Amino acid sequence: MGILEVKNVGKRFGGLQALGDVNLSIAENSVHAIIGPNGAGKSTLLNCLVGKLIPDTGSVMFDGQSVLGRKPYEINQMGISRVFQTPEIFADLSVMENMMIPCFAKRDGAFQLNALSSIPSQRDMIERAEHMLEDMNMADKRAMHAGSLSRGDKRRLEIGMCLSQEPRLLLLDEPTAGMARADTNNTIDLLKQISEDRDITIAIIEHDMHVVFSLAERITVLAQGTPLVEDTPDNIKGNPKVREAYLGETQDAA
Amino acid sequence: MGLTKKDFTLLIIVAILCVFAPFILNPFPEGSAMAQFNAGYPDLMQRLVIFGIFAIGFNILFGLTGYLSFGHAAFLGVGSYAAIWMMKLLTMNVIPAIIISVLVAGLFSLLVGWISLRRSGIYFSILTLAFAQMSYSLAYSVLTPITGGETGLQPKVNDPRILDGVLAAGETPRANLFGLQMNQSYEMAVGNWVFTFNAGYYLAAIVMLIAFYISIRIFRSPFGMMLRAVKSNQQRLNYTGLNAKPYTLAAFVISGMYAGLAGGLLVAMDTQVGAERMFWTASGEVVLMTILGGAGTLIGPVLGAGFIKYMENIVSKINKSILEQWFAFMPDGIEDLLITLVYPFIGKGWHLTLGILFMLVVIFLPGGLVEGGQRIGRLFKRKKPADDKPDGKTTPAE
Numbered sequence: 001m002g003i004l005e006v007k008n009v010g011k012r013f014g015g016l017q018a019l020g021d022v023n024l025s026i027a028e029n030s031v032h033a034i035i036g037p038n039g040a041g042k043s044t045l046l047n048c049l050v051g052k053l054i055p056d057t058g059s060v061m062f063d064g065q066s067v068l069g070r071k072p073y074e075i076n077q078m079g080i081s082r083v084f085q086t087p088e089i090f091a092d093l094s095v096m097e098n099m100m101i102p103c104f105a106k107r108d109g110a111f112q113l114n115a116l117s118s119i120p121s122q123r124d125m126i127e128r129a130e131h132m133l134e135d136m137n138m139a140d141k142r143a144m145h146a147g148s149l150s151r152g153d154k155r156r157l158e159i160g161m162c163l164s165q166e167p168r169l170l171l172l173d174e175p176t177a178g179m180a181r182a183d184t185n186n187t188i189d190l191l192k193q194i195s196e197d198r199d200i201t202i203a204i205i206e207h208d209m210h211v212v213f214s215l216a217e218r219i220t221v222l223a224q225g226t227p228l229v230e231d232t233p234d235n236i237k238g239n240p241k242v243r244e245a246y247l248g249e250t251q252d253a254a
Numbered sequence: 255m256g257l258t259k260k261d262f263t264l265l266i267i268v269a270i271l272c273v274f275a276p277f278i279l280n281p282f283p284e285g286s287a288m289a290q291f292n293a294g295y296p297d298l299m300q301r302l303v304i305f306g307i308f309a310i311g312f313n314i315l316f317g318l319t320g321y322l323s324f325g326h327a328a329f330l331g332v333g334s335y336a337a338i339w340m341m342k343l344l345t346m347n348v349i350p351a352i353i354i355s356v357l358v359a360g361l362f363s364l365l366v367g368w369i370s371l372r373r374s375g376i377y378f379s380i381l382t383l384a385f386a387q388m389s390y391s392l393a394y395s396v397l398t399p400i401t402g403g404e405t406g407l408q409p410k411v412n413d414p415r416i417l418d419g420v421l422a423a424g425e426t427p428r429a430n431l432f433g434l435q436m437n438q439s440y441e442m443a444v445g446n447w448v449f450t451f452n453a454g455y456y457l458a459a460i461v462m463l464i465a466f467y468i469s470i471r472i473f474r475s476p477f478g479m480m481l482r483a484v485k486s487n488q489q490r491l492n493y494t495g496l497n498a499k500p501y502t503l504a505a506f507v508i509s510g511m512y513a514g515l516a517g518g519l520l521v522a523m524d525t526q527v528g529a530e531r532m533f534w535t536a537s538g539e540v541v542l543m544t545i546l547g548g549a550g551t552l553i554g555p556v557l558g559a560g561f562i563k564y565m566e567n568i569v570s571k572i573n574k575s576i577l578e579q580w581f582a583f584m585p586d587g588i589e590d591l592l593i594t595l596v597y598p599f600i601g602k603g604w605h606l607t608l609g610i611l612f613m614l615v616v617i618f619l620p621g622g623l624v625e626g627g628q629r630i631g632r633l634f635k636r637k638k639p640a641d642d643k644p645d646g647k648t649t650p651a652e
Binding site for chain 2: 050071072073076077081082084088089090091092093097100101102104105106108109110111112113114115116117118119120121122125161165
């Protein structure tokens with residue numbers, strides 16, 4: 001029984017069957033990649049996991065509890081954090097404030113009317129945020145405006161924000177899309193380190209085969225809204241069906 | 255007091271300006287040509303600080319969360335009506351009136367906010383505008399038994415006022431603070447200058463300072479940080495396990511309570527209220543004040559409110575004969591020309607002057623008067639460390 005169990009999930013947009021009949025089980029503390037050509041339904045599946053979309057059929061269970069019908073913030077409070085394709089951070093706030101907000105969300109829940117307490121008096125929150133900035137190698141950028149960070153640093157910050165909530169499942173939606181090779185490699189190293197150091201399950205949607213094969217322990221190949229095959233990276237590489245459906249076209253580019 | 259040194263300094267500066275406002279706003283001797291620009295009379299000073307409160311509250315919603323309400327005058331009006339009813343039923347003491355105005359406006363804004371915050375952006379603004387106009391229309395017509403309709407409300411001699419004793423014959427009910435009448439003033443003549451110290455003004459100024467202090471605390475609290483996060487990226491906020499709705503609703507209610515407080519104080523100073531107080535132009539005015547002064551800054555809304563109320567009361571009083579007096583030293587032809595040129599911008603044309611100034615500020619100083627002050631501060635930075643606050647030149651209020 002995995003930490004995330006997706007059973008018979010289907011989603012239709014008008015005439016388009018975006019997800020057919022998806023079954024997926026993600027084992028606890030593993031790194032699981034979901035790959036597939038454009039339009040395979042990867043993002044739709046992800047959105048069904050975090051509460052942005054509600055599937056028409058099937059069930060999504062996280063740690064024995066259904067996530068269906070819950071709002072994104074409720075699902076996050078259950079222990080699922082999401083990293084977006086383009087980094088979603090609080091661009092108008094400082095790096096330190098960006099890191100403190102998820103710390104408060106973890107401690108105080110979805111809403112807390114602490115309008116008269118001052119931030120400097122929240123020592124434990126400050127320490128926690130600073131600790132996480134150090135983990136992300138961003139301690140020197142704490143006073144910077146988050147919007148003025150480089151793309152790679154925004155990504156690091158976003159991952160750090162998600163981690164500071166101590167999620168049990170971290171979902172990443174093409175975390176290296178549009179990144180230079182050096183930044184991509186940094187992100188791979190960061191994610192590897194996170195997976196080794198922490199009790200965390202990582203599910204990653206990715207186009208870049210280099211990233212997928214450097215990180216994943218299991219890979220699910222999605223095609224036309226249904227899982228084609230699920231296996232280890234080595235077996236996926238050798239699988240002729242996958243080569244034909246997907247890898248064959250992109251291997252040159254990767 | 256839980257403030258950083260910088261914030262504390264700002265609060266102290268505002269407090270000093272409030273205390274000495276009767277001097278600061280009356281720089282010109284009586285009877286001089288410039289006496290026209292004196293703003294140190296009670297009615298205007300009261301308005302400066304009361305609308306300062308209104309704008310400070312509005313800024314908590316608009317400046318922090320970015321939700322632009324076009325209906326805040328409704329809360330001001332509701333607060334005013336609640337206050338006047340306290341004066342009719344309970345006592346002419348202003349304390350119950352002020353407290354009830356905050357509570358009633360808070361409840362009303364809870365209702366309006368709960369409904370309006372189902373939408374964001376322009377739809378939210380339109381919903382709040384619709385609510386405010388509805389309130390105005392109701393107050394003007396259907397609710398006449400409660401609001402006095404067209405004539406409005408004011409305390410009458412034969413109102414019940416269960417806590418007050420019976421008025422002596424010929425006495426009129428006057429707003430007071432435990433016997434200290436709000437319209438009581440002490441005048442001090444120094445040479446050609448006359449300075450007026452008014453009880454109502456000082457009460458309003460103290461309330462404004464408390465309101466300003468609370469607003470600083472909110473800005474610097476984790477709650478304030480979350481409100482700025484709402485403005486910055488709601489998507490990330492949702493996926494960080496935070497529910498934006500109660501945060502925005504709390505900000506809405508707090509700003510509604512500030513508006514109610516301003517409404518209650520208006521009644522405490524001048525015991526009457528009419529529905530026009532809730533008209534949409536009044537809601538628009540507080541938006542102008544906040545943007546003109548600097549949305550999202552601490553002192554900006556106070557400056558904006560002071561600036562607009564000063565313009566409204568001073569520029570609108572300049573008339574043709576005053577212009578003739580000013581330009582009398584010019585040769586006839588040029589005098590007539592100057593008067594013709596300046597005339598559209600004064601008196602009833604003060605809106606034109608305000609509009610032009612507003613455009614100039616929005617185009618050249620998107621951060622409002624506060625940004626102007628910061629730029630001036632930066633010019634002098636080498637001489638002395640720049641302060642967060644603009645200098646006195648741009649601050650007719652306080």
